[in-house]
Amino acid sequence: MEQFAALKRSKDGQPVRYLVVDDSVFARKNLARIVETFGGQVAGEAGDGLTAITEYDRTNPDIVLMDITMPQMEGIEAAEKIVGQHPEARIVMVSSVGYQENIVAALQRGARHFVQKPVKPEVLYEVIKYVLGEDGAVASAAGAGA
Amino acid sequence: MKMELIQPFINAADAVLAQGLQSPMSIGNLSMEQEAYRRKGVAALVAITGDIEGRIVFDLDPETAVRVASRFAGAEMPESDELVRETVCELANQVTGNAVTALNDQGFHFRVHPPVLHTSEHAPTSTEDTEALVICCETGSGSIFMNIALRYNVQLSGERAAAGK
Numbered sequence: 001m002e003q004f005a006a007l008k009r010s011k012d013g014q015p016v017r018y019l020v021v022d023d024s025v026f027a028r029k030n031l032a033r034i035v036e037t038f039g040g041q042v043a044g045e046a047g048d049g050l051t052a053i054t055e056y057d058r059t060n061p062d063i064v065l066m067d068i069t070m071p072q073m074e075g076i077e078a079a080e081k082i083v084g085q086h087p088e089a090r091i092v093m094v095s096s097v098g099y100q101e102n103i104v105a106a107l108q109r110g111a112r113h114f115v116q117k118p119v120k121p122e123v124l125y126e127v128i129k130y131v132l133g134e135d136g137a138v139a140s141a142a143g144a145g146a
Numbered sequence: 147m148k149m150e151l152i153q154p155f156i157n158a159a160d161a162v163l164a165q166g167l168q169s170p171m172s173i174g175n176l177s178m179e180q181e182a183y184r185r186k187g188v189a190a191l192v193a194i195t196g197d198i199e200g201r202i203v204f205d206l207d208p209e210t211a212v213r214v215a216s217r218f219a220g221a222e223m224p225e226s227d228e229l230v231r232e233t234v235c236e237l238a239n240q241v242t243g244n245a246v247t248a249l250n251d252q253g254f255h256f257r258v259h260p261p262v263l264h265t266s267e268h269a270p271t272s273t274e275d276t277e278a279l280v281i282c283c284e285t286g287s288g289s290i291f292m293n294i295a296l297r298y299n300v301q302l303s304g305e306r307a308a309a310g311k
Contacts, residue, residue: 001220023260026219026232033220069239069260086200096243097258099250116247117240118165 004125006039006139007132008064016128016136017043019061021052021078022094023070027117031065031094034121037129038141049078056082056089059110062135063128066111068095068102076106083110094119151198151296152279159283159292162237166218167285171237173281179293186291187211188231189264190238194246196256200296203264204238210288217287235261241292266267 007016018040020031025047032042043059046052050073056064064082068075078093093106098116106114112131115124129136156173157193163171185203193201206214208225215233216223223230238261246256278295 024236026215026229026236027239029219029229055178065261067244069258070198071260096240096247098243098247101250101255117243118162 001037002121004038004121007125008039008137008139009130010135010137013137013139015039015041016063016132017041017059017061019044019046019052019055019059019064021046021049021055021064021070021075022067023047024067027067031119033118034124035065035128037121040127040128049073049075049081052078053081053085056086062090063131064089064091065094066091067091068097068106076102076109076111079106079111080109080137092124092127092131094124148184151249152281152294153233154245154248155202155241155292155294157248158241159281159290162240162244163176163283163290166216166237169286171283174284174289175221175280176282177280179278179280180296184246185264188234190231190235191264192238192242192261193259194256194296195259195299197254197299198249198255198256198296199229199299200294201293202238202242202295203262203293204241205291205293206234207288211288213287214285215289218239231263235263235300260299 009016018035020028020042022028028045039059043061044055046055048070066079075093082089091111093111093114094117096117102116102140113127115127160171185209186205189203191201191203193267203250211234212223212225215230218233242258246258278293281292283290
């Protein structure tokens with residue numbers, strides 16, 4: 001898998017920490033593999049929206065990658081609840097269902113961006129960079145392995 | 147079942163499989179299923195409700211499922227691995243989600259339900275208004291069967307039209 005210049009937190013140079021939320025174990029593992037190529041670290045995983053809320057409180061991640069169609073509580077509702085409690089939360093919806101109503105609903109409820117499955121690593125990388133804004137920094141090639 | 151419902155699934159399967167398997171796929175046999183559906187191996191079912199209702203079953207013989215899952219995961223997997231079944235479910239989810247996105251752009255409204263493993267040997271027989279079309283996707287890892295049984299929800303579409311939506 002392609003390696004990317006490491007994305008770090010600009011405040012302390014530490015790896016960006018991710019909470020990966022998807023009811024599919026395969027999808028979670030795949031996303032974990034991708035964010036590791038960005039130099040990121042998986043802080044936690046959840047298989048449904050309810051667990052995502054408690055995992056957010058426990059791990060306080062820099063980025064949440066959130067599926068939409070999940071049992072118990074769907075991703076858009078979970079995103080709304082997380083942003084309600086943590087307005088600074090950066091949530092990127094990752095779903096195979098990419099129609100406009102879903103995207104608009106997710107953005108209106110606090111998600112920062114949307115990526116359609118199957119996830120192209122280069123697309124997700126650019127989205128993460130954009131969502132992190134000034135709180136993220138691309139490590140120089142010399143420092144990428146540090 | 148009209149081609150306008152089928153083509154988005156073919157396009158979505160092409161896109162998802164080409165990326166996941168990193169090789170092109172081609173469409174092999176297309177057939178209408180007359181008899182009760184008989185599962186071939188590892189199968190995942192995705193239900194759809196809304197303007198169009200029904201289900202899509204993705205079915206792979208066990209050896210193909212292992213090869214496909216291994217390609218998607220980028221690592222060899224044992225046949226017994228739960229992750230093989232998970233991968234088939236996620237494959238079904240991605241193809242259906244992408245197809246439904248395209249159909250939504252045509253004005254249809256849906257709810258896609260989470261994929262479930264289809265473990266029974268048979269599915270309900272096709273009916274007059276819910277025909278099942280079986281599409282064989284030929285890939286370098288083996289054949290992937292999409293069994294699509296959808297019908298227009300005339301009542302819901304009528305209500306939407308009456309409401310001017």
